[in-house]
Amino acid sequence: MTLDLCRLTATEVVKLTKSGELKVEDYAKALIARVEERDPFVHAWAYFSPSIILESARRLDAIPAEKRGPLHGVAVGIKDVIYTKDMPTQQYSPIYKDDHPELDASVVLSLRAMGALIFGKTHTTEFATCQKGPPTCNPHDPTRTAGGSSSGSGAAVGDFQVPLALGTQTGGSTIRPASYNGVYALKPTWNAISREGLKMYSITCDTVGLYSRSIEDLEMLCEIFNLQDDVAPPTAPLSLSGAKFGFVKTHVWPKAEPALITLWEEAKNYLIEAGAEVEEVKLPEIFDNLGTWHRNILHMEGYSSFLGDYLQSPELLDPWVTKHAVNEGKTSRKEQLQAYDEIAKLRPVIDEIASKYTCLVTPSVTGEAPVLEEPLRFTGDASFNLMWTVLHLPVINIPGFKGPNGMPIGLSLVAPRYYEQDLLRTSHAIKDVFAKGGWKL
Template identity: 40%
Template sequence: MDNLIRISASEAARRIANGNLTSVRYTEALLFRIAEREPVVGAWIHHDPDAALAQARAADRRSPAGPLHGVPVGLKDIIDTADMPTGYGSPIYAGHQPGHDAPSVAQLRAAGAVILGKTVTAEFATYHPGKTANPHNPAHTPGGSSSGSAAAVADFHTPLSLGTQTAGSIIRPASFNGILGYKPTFDDFDYGGLHALAPSLDTLGVFARDFEDLSLSRQVLARRSVRAVTAPAALVPRIGVCRTPMWPKGDADMQLAYERTVERLASAGAELVEIELPADFESLIDAQTLIFMAEGAHHLDREWREQGALLSPELRELLERGRACGEAAITEAQALAIRCRAQLADLMRSVDVLLVPSSIGEAPAGLHATGDPLFSRIWTYLHVPCLTYPVGLGDHRLPLGVQVVGRHGDDDRLIEIAWWMAERSAEWTFVD
């Protein structure tokens, strides 16, 4: 049973398709793990074992058709589901039942997936955290806002889960939990049926423990036809070593893990190129934060006006700042992003990917906050695909990750190259 919960979604799908595993048996194993660990981790806001098993039994009665046939998947609780409540991490929507599945959920169901349940999100995918703890040490945050989705994959509740990123809500929790986190090129996955926060930033993404699963998720969720990535890049990549202007704000653990990764990749024969970002990039953090606040204030305006007392103090403060953003500042921030996207495209003609930090350091102690998204903000704003993988432990024996940034729209190549890099520099530390 313990070994079964550790297999990838891709391997589970293969075993189910060839008759060596049933969806019911696999789902039962994961449900047993959830029952055992949920009191500690608190990854789920809604899961119904009977409903999950009913889906699994139905999958076992059908011939495998889709690439995720019979495989359980978790969903961040800002993703609408017709058969489960969707609360968006807020008491305003306690018990809220959407009338339709989000397009991404419909795609998962069409691919044969078993929807295992809804994972905990911070309030409206912002900063006020839910109940989830880091499975490596429950006294520390799992990150956010996709807290439950990251913790559920790290703790072997599910092999695959969906999250979202508007600042750093996929990359940071994946790094904190020692797993893979993938934010695709902006708008590559359909964001319909999710509560919008900042539509020029909001991106649907994936948590997994296996690179092939990231490619599998793209085959199911991408708006366009994509190729299957089933192995690491065959050719040695050209990697841009990009510490970014935020480097001094990273702690010693992160800096050491990053430099150790660079050394390992150099020893493996990678062609490394030191990259300095153009001067304009130093203003991108403030610009992204402004857009995040201004669009958030607009898209949560009804909640602010009608039920503001039920918003957390943190979110009320963010929305107040967003409502004060002037049109001239918004226009300037948007123009900066356009310039920097063009500059980044030029810069990346000389490299296949950039290697950058994923987070300031390990997951901070306490469950009152989810950590700083500093090292993800600019890549989210630039709409490029990003992926994080684990490269070691910090002083508190918690995971640290590095982030690989790809060219706009070149997600399949990003996965291949990051897979190559991880085989030569990753340090996996799984929960017992």
Template identity: 35%
Template structure:
């Protein structure tokens, strides 16, 4: 799309109209959008097309429509964070990630549905493959909009499993970069130690292209460090110089994987042959889920204190329960849980000295039936807690005809290697199909 717009084969205006037509055809069924900025998107497209005609410098996403999870501030449309407590909230400035997208020439098509304050209580979105099933959460609208062809790219976040899980359930690529890779300034804060911006796309290369455009240092996000921007898009189409060695990791929650997932991974391991070895994580990883809970719920209690104190009756029972547990956590347990991520990353460095990446389930199985919950994030928790980069690759289909993703994980900061290994894995599986 970028190439064809640059070369004048199509216009940004035509692309926007195609996206809006797809939304008109399927939004009633999928309900992926909180705000659809039709006229504003058309004006952005006109400006983009005029810029190309006069020979102005064009960004890496020039003319490409994107969806923005409704927890990133946008100065030109509301940001309501999935709660009536923030209804009609209108920020004065863009979030840093939105600024980067505009600088790259992207067209902001609208705001996608999120769960309540980006936690667990579902929004209105449905799974495009079967609207009786959940699309996952909390980035439900972003994943569903890409899966339904309403927009080629969308922005999301993950604090537990909110990029990888909906990507798996909706059958698209979901990429959660290494912690601290994309600025969170202007994004709803749940947990400063766990919040990761991430992206959704229809291909690995597209996910890499969008994420690379977002990876600019921001001194206002304390998690970021000055470092060179990784060449993700190139890595996503590169072939490794030698076949990677993968570690198949069941993790301590393998018993929660359903029969379809267990059978699919047995088949995957057989296809990979000598390129994979099974890995049992050290026992030190067995406490990750509890340490993640302590950090997340303590931070929810702190960062949502105003919502709890002033509007508790408008919060879901699940979120109130999490906040109240977080209020009771001891400081010493919180500090220990924060330190645990650094310790486990040191342990993981030894694993990644022998393996290029870990292959593991993205979710326990297909998207569950029903819309009253967003599914189980348990297979994402370890990698979010440690801040390692992860990508969900839509490789499997379950017995109900719904997608199941394969999650690939690399060492912290090794995002380009992750993309290159993911490209190799896709080719390996497709070649064996």
């Protein structure tokens, strides 16, 4: 029964808890048991307090059925760069060890108002920056990374410790862990969900990300967070016959590992077999600059973001953070503004390109989750994610494929800005097709 309750998606949990068929407290106890069994191996949690969870669960059970929210009792893991009033927020930084501002981030306020059970704080890299990983391991192979920087969120959802978790993405920090852990994730349009109460790295890139083990769950969250398209997509499921997918290798394709090269062709073949059209899309050359522009933006936005911490405690910062705080690379304001202005020009261009297809398909990762090596515990390569982040487009990772070591590899679906609902409808149709790739949680 314990594992059964843990395997429930959020949508399934709510059906049981709203009616009272399942007490939130019992559900919480099952998840706590799962965490206690598994976390010694996975290390998903930076902060985990059964007593706080059970207290919240009992408070939720006391709410009369007719007043229960759409997420009643659903356990949500919160990345530890997002403030929570009842739990510390430590940012995987020695500066903020045991730090406990009594503040809920905007996204946490919304989750609580909808009845969610805030379950604990999930591991992150320092300030959701840095190449150095936290203690988290991949639940499907503890010798490998769970990705980063939303390491704990991806791992906890992939390991059936919670059905939902919040991450953030500045480069590839939501989508990459989703692929490595074999789960769904949505990185919405930039700022579609308020980033208030998140540690700041890059104001124009940081985005709240959502993890789940089902598309329905992402749909439910989009409903709560007002992620409506201007025109709601048809309620009838998307038929793949007549659908047309634009496969975008991007300029970083040389980083594709053999496993990705193989599944890229498989994915196209599966879609064609399902009746869809498939086209390789070559983006205009100017898009090749996005890597450089993204880096310049992160460096100069990090220059202002990390100044306060640097002035207070320079000796306690990871060198990766310090590099930003002192503008080590001497990026100029001119380069920063050029990056802003040129990328801004490309956003409507990519919207227009994406709108010609049912959606775009692009890699989530270069391959399987890399093997962890001490002391860096590198969380993997974000090269395939960052252009979509800085372009502000919504991206969903669809798991389905399996690499040579039996590890999951997902692909990203991408839509124009503020087409989340449309993208979810497409995801529904595609997920079973990609499932032929052999990965199963």
